[in-house]
Amino acid sequence: MGRLEVRPEEHAALVDGRPLCLTVRELQLLVTLAEHPQRIMTREELFSEVWGGRPRRDDRSVDVYVSRLRSKLREALPGSRLIHTHNGIGYRFSPDG
């Protein structure tokens, strides 16, 4: 998948072979997104996969973690735009930046 490799079984995400320093939640979120490339995933879906259960109203956990993930991906892959926002719906992972 381009320069990014996600290996759930190894609890790792690699960029050009170098492991990213992601926390458990960040990795879970990345794995969940990357398992459904080009698919628009709602916050509810993402929350349910990563946190389990349903988010409470006004829960911003998904947003906050997307933000942190983007920040770390930006650092490792400057100029890439892997996670797209779909306003009012959720997020979409696009392997090609």
Added chain:
Amino acid sequence: MGRLEVRPEEHAALVDGRPLCLTVRELQLLVTLAEHPQRIMTREELFSEVWGGRPRRDDRSVDVYVSRLRSKLREALPGSRLIHTHNGIGYRFSPDG
């Protein structure tokens, strides 16, 4: 449906497999139109499906969103004419441009 694929359950409309960037309203309107191909739908019907309830007199929401939808479809599928105007009545979606 030609090069356009509408997937309401996935909150997505694809052209040649690539997701269009539609807002929620735009997508709802496209879905509603595309669910009744070749059928002339009145503004009232469209409004009721997308916005719910009845439009107030002189409400132009449907027109405005048809315009935006056409614009985005034109950009993704130059030369296509998927949404036809029926004067004094409403709009009709025609899968073959």
Added chain:
DNA sequence: CCACCTGTGAAAATCCTGTGAACGCAGGCG
């Protein structure tokens, strides 16, 4: 030509998202 309708840009109102920060918790360690 007239009355009415539609297309579209733009302003105003509303809603949503990105992000920094605060807080609590749990584990490691002296």
Added chain:
DNA sequence: CGCCTGCGTTCACAGGATTTTCACAGGTGG
């Protein structure tokens, strides 16, 4: 235990995006 560190959760708020509304040019049909 007391302190420190890293992580997860929640909150606040500025800025961005969407929705609604309005205005007006241009089209349509009689």
